[in-house]
Amino acid sequence: MTFHITTQSTCCVPNTSCCDGYPVAIIGAGPIGLAAAAHLQQRNIPFFIVEKGDVADNIRSWQHVTLFSPWQYNIDHVANQLLTATGWQTPIQTNIPTGAQLIDAYLQPLAALFEKQIFTHHEVIGISKEQTDRMKSQNRAQQAFQLVVETKVGIKTMKARAIIDATGTWGHPSPAASNGLWLRGEQQAAPFMTYTIPTDEQLQLYASKHVAVIGSGHSAIQSLLQLVALKEHYPQTTITWIVRKARIEDAYGGGSNDELAARGELGLRIAYFVENGTIHVKTAFTIEQVRATSQRLTLKSQTETLAVDYAIVNTGSRPNFDFHRELRYEADAITEAVPALAPLIDPNEHSCGTVAAHGERELRQVEPNFYIVGAKSYGRAPTFLMATGYEQVRSVTAYLAGDIEAATQVELSLPETGVCHSGVGGCC
Missing domain, CATH: 3.50.50.60 (FAD/NAD(P)-binding domain)
Structure with missing residues (x-):
């Protein structure tokens, strides 16, 4: 079964000649994926979200844990605007939520805004360019992305003009063995x-x-x-x-x-x-x-x-690149982060608060219009905060909208400390 959303959008992806009405595909309905949806909606760019479980499924596995960041760092500003327009009340900014509260008070109401665009229990098992494998270069930029998705009723093919991978690293833990191997x-x-x-x-x-x-x-x-x-x-x-x-x-x-x-x-x-x-x-x-x-x-x-x-x-997590195999992507040889990010987020040199602001330019992959964002963009580095991911998707979606100026003007203000790990990640 082949699926795509047809639109009359005239918003082309920059630097390509492909403008055939396909939407942007977001993979993952967690905080960063839903923030990407909010920014795309604000810019009237068609999109859909595929999520292998339910909304915020990864967070549900640690919903009993209290975050260390207060609400002011956990809510994307465009998502806040969209929700406020519906009568939603912003949580007290200085309060610190649990994972369950993050879902109930923020992520579920946000996901409800995109109910028709979210496809839960849709697991992406492979992505390629339409009728084009990784080896072929001719007319590659003009071909739509093709997502092969496993659902409860079988395999589905979905097409998109850009991909935002916000699947994170949760669920792919590192082993106890110090050599990093699963013995x-x-x-x-x-x-x-x-x-x-x-x-x-x-x-x-x-x-x-x-x-x-x-x-x-x-x-x-x-x-x-x-x-x-x-x-x-x-x-x-x-x-x-x-x-x-x-x-x-x-x-x-x-x-x-x-x-x-x-x-x-x-x-x-x-x-x-x-x-x-x-x-x-x-x-x-x-x-x-x-x-x-x-x-x-x-x-x-x-x-x-x-x-x-x-x-x-609790030795940290690592990214899963299995479903990227037929795309042209790169990961840093050491951290497995997006290559341009690696020197900016090296945990030997940086904490959460000292990571430089970065956006579409640093996240850009060899395959045009394919982006890895959120915790997965950091690979194995444990210095990621949600606010960082929100700025990433703001920049990426601006670029996809053709707003190059907004895409390049990245700013980020984060709390600083000498040592910093994510609340549910971290390494030895």
């Missing part, structure tokens, strides 16, 4: 391991057990704090924090100097529980083997073997 032992240990911040239901499995948390980003700290709360009710619970860093202090972040108070507070709280012995720390622990017996899990480094009941692995 067979870790795969076989799946019943004893989780790669997300545990829910209340999952926490009950850990009561009075020995649980290791692997990772040094804010996801790991969130998991540790939930285990500390569990230990108050089940004192026999043992918590071990495993990091690759030589100094645990390097994992605490900006503390009282962090311009996002909630983010700094996480580091201060976790430092207290380390210092009073509630949390046992293993520094410079590089995991080489993961093995599971019928009852326990073994984590082995070069110098030490640790036996635990369960492990929570």
